[in-house]
Amino acid sequence: MMTSPALLLIVGAAGVPLLRGRLRQALILSLPVAGLVMLWLLPEGTSASFALFGLELTPVRVDALSRLFATGFLVAALLTSIYALHLRDSLQQAVILAYAGTAVGGALAGDLLTLFVFWELAGLSSAFLIWAGRTERSYRAGMRYLIAQLISGLLLLAGTALRVQEGHGLEFSYLGLNGPGDALILAAVGIKCAFPLLHAWLTDTYPEATVVGTVVLSPFTTKLAVYVLARGFPGTEMLIWVGAAMTVFPIFYAVIENDLRRVLAYSMINQLGFMVAGVGVGGALGVNGASAHAVADMVFKSLLFMAMGAVLLRTGTVKGSELGGLYKSMPQTTVLCMIGAASISAFPLFSGFATKSVIMEAVGQEHRTVVWLLLLFASAGVFHHAGIKIPYFAFFAHDRGLRVAEAPLNMRVAMTMAAVICVGIGVAPNLFYELLPHTMDYAPYTTPHVINQLQLLLLASMAFTLLVRTGLYPPELRSVNVDADVVYRRALPSAWHALSRAVPRLHRTVVTPLRHRAAALWETTVRSSVNGRVIAPWPTHSMVWWAVLLLGGVLLLALL
Numbered sequence: 001m002m003t004s005p006a007l008l009l010i011v012g013a014a015g016v017p018l019l020r021g022r023l024r025q026a027l028i029l030s031l032p033v034a035g036l037v038m039l040w041l042l043p044e045g046t047s048a049s050f051a052l053f054g055l056e057l058t059p060v061r062v063d064a065l066s067r068l069f070a071t072g073f074l075v076a077a078l079l080t081s082i083y084a085l086h087l088r089d090s091l092q093q094a095v096i097l098a099y100a101g102t103a104v105g106g107a108l109a110g111d112l113l114t115l116f117v118f119w120e121l122a123g124l125s126s127a128f129l130i131w132a133g134r135t136e137r138s139y140r141a142g143m144r145y146l147i148a149q150l151i152s153g154l155l156l157l158a159g160t161a162l163r164v165q166e167g168h169g170l171e172f173s174y175l176g177l178n179g180p181g182d183a184l185i186l187a188a189v190g191i192k193c194a195f196p197l198l199h200a201w202l203t204d205t206y207p208e209a210t211v212v213g214t215v216v217l218s219p220f221t222t223k224l225a226v227y228v229l230a231r232g233f234p235g236t237e238m239l240i241w242v243g244a245a246m247t248v249f250p251i252f253y254a255v256i257e258n259d260l261r262r263v264l265a266y267s268m269i270n271q272l273g274f275m276v277a278g279v280g281v282g283g284a285l286g287v288n289g290a291s292a293h294a295v296a297d298m299v300f301k302s303l304l305f306m307a308m309g310a311v312l313l314r315t316g317t318v319k320g321s322e323l324g325g326l327y328k329s330m331p332q333t334t335v336l337c338m339i340g341a342a343s344i345s346a347f348p349l350f351s352g353f354a355t356k357s358v359i360m361e362a363v364g365q366e367h368r369t370v371v372w373l374l375l376l377f378a379s380a381g382v383f384h385h386a387g388i389k390i391p392y393f394a395f396f397a398h399d400r401g402l403r404v405a406e407a408p409l410n411m412r413v414a415m416t417m418a419a420v421i422c423v424g425i426g427v428a429p430n431l432f433y434e435l436l437p438h439t440m441d442y443a444p445y446t447t448p449h450v451i452n453q454l455q456l457l458l459l460a461s462m463a464f465t466l467l468v469r470t471g472l473y474p475p476e477l478r479s480v481n482v483d484a485d486v487v488y489r490r491a492l493p494s495a496w497h498a499l500s501r502a503v504p505r506l507h508r509t510v511v512t513p514l515r516h517r518a519a520a521l522w523e524t525t526v527r528s529s530v531n532g533r534v535i536a537p538w539p540t541h542s543m544v545w546w547a548v549l550l551l552g553g554v555l556l557l558a559l560l
Contacts, residue, residue: 003042004060004108005035005074006118009101016094024093025085031097032078035104039070046110055170058110065291065437069107069227072295073100075421076219076302083306083414084212092132096216099125103220107227111170112160112185115228119156119188122221123149129213130205141208144488148201149221152191159184175232186233193225193276194269196245200485202269203253207261207318211309214261218268218305219298226275226294230437235282240363243280244371246273247378254385256474256481260318260394261308264301267344267386270378271297277375278359281366284438289358292436296351296425300343303418304390307337310407310415311394318394321475325399333407334395336415343422345387345457346379348450351422354429357444357453380460387457388464 012031019027039062046061077100084093102125106118123146130142162181164170175182194202202222206214233239250266250273257263271293278290310333311326312318327334339350346352356379363372406412425432429444467473 004105005038006101006105008035008038009097013094013097017090028081028093032074032081036074057113059114060108061110065231066107068291068295068435070104072298073103073220076298079302079414079418080216083215083411085410086408087212092212095125095128099220103224106224110172112172113170115172116156116160120153126217126221129216130209132210132213138208141205145201145205148191152188155184155188177236189225189228192221194222194272195242197484199269200483203262203265203483204485206265207259211313215302215305215309218301222272223294223298229279230287230290234279234287236280239276239280240371243273243277244374246276248374251381251385253481258320260320260390263385263390264304267382268301270382274356274359278362281362284440285358285362288436288438288440289362292358293355296355299418299421300340300351303340303415306415307333310411314404315402320393323394324397326402327395329403330406332412336419337391339419339422341387341391345383346453348453349426351425354426354444357449358442380456383457383460384464
């Protein structure tokens with residue numbers, strides 16, 4: 001009987017609010033560690049299968065791909081749990097473990113129904129991290145977030161039902177785009193993976209979560225969606241272009257955005273685009289690159305969100321227009337943030353260089369020149385807004401005179417552990433490659449590759465410096481940038497309110513007068529009929545003559 005580490009985290013999370021002090025902290029830290037041990041003791045294969053309504057369910061399926069993602073989720077659970085140790089809010093601490101458990105359960109799911117259960121539980125549990133802000137903004141953002149997650153779940157369930165109806169069963173393996181059920185499942189994944197035009201829920205809601213909540217949201221939901229893509233849709237041509245679009249358009253939003261946590265949310269979409277493109281290319285390099293970059297992103301993106309969370313905790317803001325000079329009072333957080341920035345920017349010796357290069361190599365081997373150039377542009381763009389803008393405007397730029405305490409010890413420990421992982425993957429990538437689902441012969445540290453990457457980063461940094469020095473760089477201003485969420489936050493409500501006002505007005509100006517006129521006409525007709533000859537009694541012989549005349553007229557017309 002195979003036991004899932006997902007259940008360990010979910011059941012164990014229920015005990016967090018029951019404990020206090022050191023016992024609670026010990027439970028919080030021991031659950032992810034125990035989950036990792038349990039995961040790596042599980043043999044490869046499927047077990048614990050059972051039948052339900054004639055369909056076979058496989059709650060746990062372990063192979064290289066599922067073990068890699070589950071490991072990443074458990075590591076992220078450990079890092080975020082350490083980051084949240086200072087909280088007195090036991091609900092947030094419990095939700096972190098439960099949420100991580102749903103991601104692990106989804107990664108280990110061997111059938112679509114089990115995947116659906118964890119898919120929905122992930123959306124429901126993570127919404128509490130937004131509501132934990134206990135403000136009107138966080139409540140509304142949490143509701144919008146939950147609606148997006150529920151729509152995704154309904155699409156997944158409908159797609160699963162159609163596949164079962166078509167006779168494909170519940171097995172969760174390669175799906176492809178062979179029917180309407182597969183298309184619905186891809187649409188469900190597209191929402192959680194923040195495909196273009198389906199992405200606004202992410203940038204709308206992540207910055208409204210608590211200091212810890214935003215950190216916890218970053219590694220799980222979207223990476224679970226990447227896992228489903230890697231499992232079910234590798235080599236799907238459409239995903240190459242979807243991924244390329246995802247890497248490019250967030251750059252322009254991130255450059256003009258003032259809220260640095262929202263900058264990182266756009267940066268997340270950018271990085272997801274690389275993963276989606278890698279899955280679209282398929283093959284060993286494509287799937288390996290997407291999987292490796294997803295796991296690396298769980299760490300370096302969490303590190304960047306952790307740094308911004310520490311800034312928000314100490315200063316009360318993450319607006320670029322209100323920050324600057326924090327390196328003087330938060331030097332350790334500054335250094336750790338710069339390690340995260342170097343990792344996401346794919347500097348040599350950092351994790352992003354070792355993982356993103358695999359995707360670029362996969363695209364290059366397929367001779368996708370246009371896509372490769374778009375990804376190259378996006379690589380320069382992410383260095384511009386995440387590698388430079390985040391640390392520059394938060395810790396350097398104009399000194400605002402903010403003198404605050406360094407981040408709490410547990411936050412610095414979590415950030416340090418994440419930074420060590422980022423450097424470890426970058427320095428010894430071959431050890432990390434051993435965990436990937438497919439065997440590959442790839443060396444990231446070749447002279448041409450290193451030189452080309454350094455040239456790209458140097459030119460991007462020179463461009464940023466030139467724009468800032470000449471005043472052409474968009475200034476950090478208090479503003480609201482219009483994105484796709486304007487449709488459901490402004491356009492649809494405005495249209496509904498306009499329709500609500502128009503219907504009564506139409507009723508007053510059109511329907512009511514017509515009703516009055518119809519009533520008057522009916523009354524006039526009835527009155528004239530009663531007083532006139534229309535309904536007066538006719539003699540019998542007159543009725544006979546009229547009947548004869550009408551019948552004769554009909555016969556005459558028929559004979560003509």
